[in-house]
Amino acid sequence: MFRKSIIGLLFVSIMISCNSSVENPTDGVKDNFNRQEMLSNWADNIIIPAYEDLNADLNDLVIKKNEFLQTPDPSHLEAIRNSWMNAYETWQYVEMFSIGKAEDINYAFQMNIYPTNIQDIQNNISTENYDLTHVNNNDAVGFPAVDYMLYGLEAGEEALLDAYTSSNLSMQNKAYLSDLIDQMQSLTEMVLNDWKLGYGDAFVNSTSNTATSSTNKLTNDFIYYFEKGLRANKFGIPAGIFSTTPFYDKVEAFYHQEASKALSLKALQAVQDFFNGKAYGVEGTSDSFKTYLLYLQNGTEDVNLSSLINDQLNKAKSSIESLNNNYSAQIKTDNTKMTQAYDELQKAVVLLKVDMIQAMNISVDFVDADGD
C-alpha cells in the first residue's frame, strides 16, 4: 500500500522536477515540431503565391474580355477562352483555402458553384437587374457562369458569337460577361490583399491548439475540400454516387466539355503538393502535413502514414488519368470508371479524415461540449 504511494510520489516528483531539465536537447529527446514554420511555409510559399498567380491570370482574363467585347470575333473568342481555362486551372490550387477573407466573403461560393443555373443567368441578363454578391446568385456567377457564357450560350461558335453581336440581347450578354469577370478579379484581389496586408501575419502567429487556430482551421478546410470539392463535386455527384442516377450535366466545366479531367488533375495535384509542402510554382518543399506526420509517428511501430497517403493519392491520379477528357461522355458511356476514380479518392479520404486527424489530434470541426 505504502510502496504504491511512494511510487506515485516518485512519478509526481519526477514530472515536476524534470520541468526544468529538458532544455538540454542533446540527450536524445524528441525535438518539438515547429508549427510556426509549417504555417509560414503554407502562407508564404503556397497560399500567397497561388493567389498572386490567380490574380494575375484573372487580370489577364479581364484584358482578354475587354478585347473580346471590343471585337467579338473567333480569334478574340479563342483568346478569352484560353485565358479563362488558364485561370480556372490556377483556381484549383486556391479553392481549398476557405480561411480568412475567403471565408468571410464566401469566396469559393462566388467563384465555383456548379452546375451553373442557366435560368438565373438568363434572368439576370434580360432584367439587367442583379447583385452578383447575393447568395441567390451563387449559382449564376464565377467560373461556371463564364463557362456557360463562352461555350453554352448558344450551340456552335457562330451562334455564340452572334449572341455578342447581332442578337437583341447582345448588349446585355456583353454586360453580364463583363460584370462576371470583373467581379471574379475584384474578389480575388480582395482576398489576396487581405493575406498580404495583415491576415498572413495573423495566420502565421495563430499557433495554439484551439479550434480556431490556423493549423486546425486549415486542416479542416483541406479535408473538407478533398471530400467535397474534389471527391464529391468533381466525381461523386456526377457519377450518381449520392443519388439513384448519374448526372452527366453536373460535371465541372460542363459547357467546355473537354476540360473536366484537366481541372480535376490540377486539383489533385494541388492537394498532393499541399500535403507534401511543395512550394507553388517553384521547386522546393518545406514543412506540411507530410513532415508533421513523420514527426508525430517518429519512434512508433506504426506504418508510415505519409507514404501511405501519397501512395493512395498516386493511385487516385492514375485512375483519373484513365478517364475520358470529357467526363459527361465518360459518364454516359462507362460510368464505372468514374465510380472507380471516386473509390480511390474515397480511400484517401479515410486516411486523411481518420488516420491523419487522429495522429494530429485535431478536432474535426467545432464540437465544443465536454469530452469524457
Place this chain on the structure above:
Amino acid sequence: MNGSLSTYLNKDANGAPLAVFRISFGLMMCFSLVRFWYHGWIEKLYIQPIFHFKYYGFEWVKSFGTYNYLIFILCIAAALCVALGLKYRMAIITFFLSFTYIELIDKTTYLNHYYFISILSFLLIFLPAHAFFSLDNTLNKKSYAHVPKWTIDSLKLLISIVYFYAGLAKINSDWLFRAMPLKIWLPSKYDLPLIGGNLMQQEWFHFAMSWSGMLYDLSIPFLLVYRKTRIFAFVLVVFFHLFTRVLFPIGMFPYIMIISALIFFDAGLHEKIIRLLRSMLKPFSINWTSPKVISAYRFSNRQIILPIILLFFGFQILFPFRYLFYKNELFWTEEGYRMSWRVMLIEKMGYTTFKIVNEKTGNSFLVDNSEFLSTFQEKQMSFQPDFILEYAHFLGDHYSSLGHKNVQVFAESYVALNGRLSQQFIDPATDLYRKNDSFKSKHWILPFKDEIKGF
C-alpha cells in the same frame, strides 16, 4: 458475522460530512446546469438535432423541443433545494429524475461523469442528507447531530468504486505498454506554457503519465481512507484533477471529484466548514426558532432502504464486468464499454457512410449524413456499433417512407483505434436494416486485427 454486521449498521457518526456533501453537491449541480445552459448546449445538443440516439429500453424518452428548458429549470430548482436542504427528499428525487431524463434524451452526449451524477443522486435519495444544517431542520423544528455511519460510508464506497474501476480499466497493454492514447493526446497540447514544447513531447513522459494515472486511480481510495495518508492523498487528488482539467475538455468533472473527496475527511473538518457557512449566512439569518437537536437520525423504513442500497452496490460492482460475456475486443466492439468507468481511456475515430440499395434493381446511393446528424452525432456514430445500427434503421425507415422500395442499408465504415492504421469496422455486406439490437454479440462487426491484453 451477522452480529458484527448489525453492529456496524447501528453505528452512528457525526452528521456534518453528509450535510457538507449535500450542500456542495447541490451547488455544483446548479452551477453545472447553468454552465451547460450558458454555453448554448441545450439548444445545440437537445433541440437542434432532428434525430436522437436512444438508450436500449429507453426509446420512449423524447426531447420536448423548446420545452426542454423547462426540464432544466426544474432540475436547477431541485439542485438548489437539495443544497438548501429544503424538502430534501422530494428535491433529490426530482433532481435524479430530471437529470437522468435529460441524459436519456440522446446517447450521443453520454459522459461517464453524467452517469456518475445520475447514480450518485440516486444513492442520495436514500441517505438522510437533510438531517443536519438544512432548511428542513428549520421547517420541521428538528435537527439530528448524528446519522448512521453507513450512510457516509456508502458515499465513500461509491467514489472508491469509480476510481478503482477507472484504474482497473487502465490495466491494458495499449495504455501501459504503448502509452496510448496519451501518446497522441499529450503532444497535441504543445501550446501549454512551460511544458508544452518539451515535456509533453517526450515519450518517457507519456509512459510516466500512463503508469502514474493507473497507479493513482487504483491507490487513491485506499490513500483517502487511511487517516495517515489522507492529506497527501487529497493533495494528489487536487493535482491530478487540475492537471487533467488543463489537458482535456472535461468540464465540471474534476471539481466534482475534488469536492466529493472531502467526504473521506473526519467530521472535524466538516464542522469547521459548516461553522464557516453559518458565519457567512449570519447577515441573512432571520430569527427562526432553532430546531430541537435530536441525537441520532433513525430510518423509519430501514428494512426497505438497506436492500435497495445493497442491490445498488451489487449492480455497481458487477455491471462493469459485463464485457466478459462478449468475445471480441472490447475497445473495438464497445459491447459493455459504457457505464463501467472507462474514463478517457481510448482514442477512437471513425468514418462511416451508408449506402441505400434497392434489393431488386440493385440501384444504390450514398447518404449524406449531414442531412440527419449534427457533426457531433456523426462523430459519435462513426465508431460505435449500436449507434450505427440505430442510424441504419432510421435511414431505412426514412427512405422507405419516401417511397424507395426494397430498401437495404449497408455501412462502409473505417475506424482507427489508439493510433493504429484505420481498419474496416462493419461488414459492408450485411444489410443492417435487417439486424436488430439486442444484448447478443454483434457478428456484423469485423474482427479487430490486433490484440489488446488486460481489462
